[in-house]
Amino acid sequence: MIYTVERANLISEQLRKFTDSYAHMVAGQFANIDFWIDEVINSVRAIDEHSMRFEKMCEAQIKWIEEKEVRVPNYCHICNGICELSEQHYKKPELPKNRSKGEKKESRKKLVDSTYYFLIRCFKIGLLNEEELKIYCNKIGISVDLYDLKK
Numbered sequence: 001m002i003y004t005v006e007r008a009n010l011i012s013e014q015l016r017k018f019t020d021s022y023a024h025m026v027a028g029q030f031a032n033i034d035f036w037i038d039e040v041i042n043s044v045r046a047i048d049e050h051s052m053r054f055e056k057m058c059e060a061q062i063k064w065i066e067e068k069e070v071r072v073p074n075y076c077h078i079c080n081g082i083c084e085l086s087e088q089h090y091k092k093p094e095l096p097k098n099r100s101k102g103e104k105k106e107s108r109k110k111l112v113d114s115t116y117y118f119l120i121r122c123f124k125i126g127l128l129n130e131e132e133l134k135i136y137c138n139k140i141g142i143s144v145d146l147y148d149l150k151k
């Protein structure tokens with residue numbers, strides 16, 4: 001799993017634990033609410049900008065490979081190493097593939113959801129009023145479902 005997704009999942013899990021805790025524990029974590037909201041905002045941004053960073057990384061690799069004419073052994077699964085039959089013993093290195101699209105989407109949703117449920121719990125036990133709840137939700141790019149406000 002890529003770093004960006006692992007990080008988001010870690011924060012999600014943390015917020016989920018807070019949400020399920022006793023009220024006195026939630027009150028304790030709430031003291032650092034701005035820290036946690038910042039963590040969420042940064043992590044969501046890291047997910048949204050991941051493809052951009054990935055492209056940048058690939059471009060840098062391509063540049064290096066081209067400039068230095070890098071070649072790597074042409075691995076053959078039959079010969080279990082450099083192919084004894086092929087003329088081409090060395091080839092250009094393959095570039096990394098960005099396969100994390102689904103993972104990122106899922107992890108982003110999980111992060112935003114767990115933040116939302118944590119904020120709703122804070123609201124329900126009286127740590128946030130409706131106005132403050134809306135401000136925090138706004139910061140993470142979601143709106144409040146009025147149904148969730150029923151205590």
Ligand SMILES: [Zn+2]
Pocket residue numbers: 076077078079080082083084085086
């Ligand atoms: Zn071979």
